[in-house]
Amino acid sequence: MTDDAPELRASDADRERVAxxxxxxxxxxxxxxxxxxxRLDATYSARTYGELAPITRDLPVGTVAAPEVSMTKEPAAAGEWAGRITGGDGSSSWAVAVMSGFERKGRWTVPRRFNSFAFWGGGDIDLREANFxxxxxxxxxVAIMGGIDVIVPPGIEVIVRGVGVMGDFDHxxxxxxxxxxxxxxxVTGFAFWxxxxxxxxxxxxxxxxxxxxRRREKLERKAARRELRSSLGESRDDLSEAHRRMLDGHRDMLREHRDERREQRELRREERDRRRRGED
Structure with missing residues (x-):
């Protein structure tokens, strides 16, 4: 953060970098x-650089650079995908599970061709955080009496050319x-039983x-209501305000409940997949 201009107004992009x-x-x-x-609540409530600066002052620079606010316009950074296509060789080119399991996940580099084989076992190939x-x-x-899961993030194009015989190849x-x-x-290969x-x-x-x-939107709604009350110079009717808060809280509760049920279904589906592959 710039210490010489603490009163300058911060933008949404500045707050997002701190977040x-x-x-x-x-x-x-x-x-x-x-x-x-x-700290996150303080970040989204901050209006100036001076309010943002103390939030990350005691945090060292880690895998991402600490946010720096520039007073001049700079060219837009390259897209996320361009930075993840690195060239060169992959960090791992094959994986085998024979009556066992394998896993490729996290920050790894997918080679131009990755071969995997599972026999009476299973494997996970997770590309969500991978480079290419x-x-x-x-x-x-190739899955024979076993199972392999390929997990990709949204935004990646997938072409499936595998074949299942007395088994399933997901298209x-x-x-x-x-x-x-x-x-x-x-995704190519062969699944047999x-x-x-x-x-x-x-x-x-x-x-x-x-x-x-979602939480930031909720904070912004609250701030907008406070500013509206201030500009009108009068308070809302107590009963109407209580009813509005109740409705907002009810909507938030329903959304959280829906998210929890979705996560539980996902965990149950993953557990069924593991049992199908014979990992347990």
């Missing part, structure tokens, strides 16, 4: 949930258009971002 640093600090264990929520050696990669899956995600500049993933699943899922960080966005 990203807080999310990274939470993931690394530098902040507990109570501290994270307190090329704009088009092939994930080859539901095939052909969904991808984002501009996003890599293309071609087993299954290969292809699913789209948000990352934990993205789920957290959406939850924070």
């Amino acid at each position: 990203e640093v807080l999310r990274e600090a939470l993931a690394e264990g530098r902040l507990d949930m109570a501290e994270f929520e307190e 050696a090329d704009g088009e990669v092939v994930v080859n899956c 539901r995600e095939s052909g969904v258009p991808g984002d501009p500049g996003a890599p293309r993933v071609i 087993g299954g290969v699943g292809v699913r789209r899922k948000l990352t934990r960080a993205e789920k957290l971002r959406i939850r924070e966005e």
